[in-house]
Amino acid sequence: xxxxISKESFLLIALSILFLIIPSSLxxxxxxxxYGHFLIxxxxxFASIFVIxxxxxxxxxxxxxxxxxxxxxxxTAIINQQSVEVSCAYCKxxxxxxxxxxxxxxxxxxxxxxTNLIIFQFATAQITxxxxxxxxxxxxxxxxxxxxxxxxxxxx
Ligand SMILES: [Zn+2]
Numbered sequence: 001x002x003x004x005i006s007k008e009s010f011l012l013i014a015l016s017i018l019f020l021i022i023p024s025s026l027x028x029x030x031x032x033x034x035y036g037h038f039l040i041x042x043x044x045x046f047a048s049i050f051v052i053x054x055x056x057x058x059x060x061x062x063x064x065x066x067x068x069x070x071x072x073x074x075x076t077a078i079i080n081q082q083s084v085e086v087s088c089a090y091c092k093x094x095x096x097x098x099x100x101x102x103x104x105x106x107x108x109x110x111x112x113x114x115t116n117l118i119i120f121q122f123a124t125a126q127i128t129x130x131x132x133x134x135x136x137x138x139x140x141x142x143x144x145x146x147x148x149x150x151x152x153x154x155x156x
Contacts, residue, residue, distance in 0.1 A: 020049055090114040 005013070028042035035041075083098045093111035097118060105118035 020046055020053075023049060084118075086116075086118065088112060088114065089116050
């Protein structure tokens with residue numbers, strides 16, 4: 001017979017109830033020694049701890065949701081960095097296409113809907129050392145010598 005809840009869920013529920021009952025009982029015992037009415041203090045403490053737990057649960061869930069959104073945005077930014085703008089082989093329209101080095105890269109042209117294959121062609125370049133000019137400071141490397149841009153793509 002299949003259990004309605006998993007062992008882990010049962011353990012979590014049991015622990016949650018324990019963490020509700022034990023502090024509620026301690027608070028109720030302490031207050032009832034001064035004022036009596038154990039049950040009223042127990043129920044009050046139980047309800048208060050339950051509500052505080054629910055509120056902190058909501059906060060934890062909200063934070064987790066925000067973390068997921070942030071991670072998704074970071075992933076999108078990484079994917080966007082690894083994109084190239086190429087001309088469609090059929091209609092020559094420009095398309096921004098994400099590329100991966102470990103798979104066969106194809107894309108559907110946004111204009112003519114034809115499927116294009118991306119062909120990579122790699123080239124190497126010497127990195128030139130910029131001369132220091134005391135008036136201008138160190139000149140930045142030209143864009144072509146950046147490591148990322150030495151991976152030239154042949155536009156299909
Ligand atoms: Zn096209």
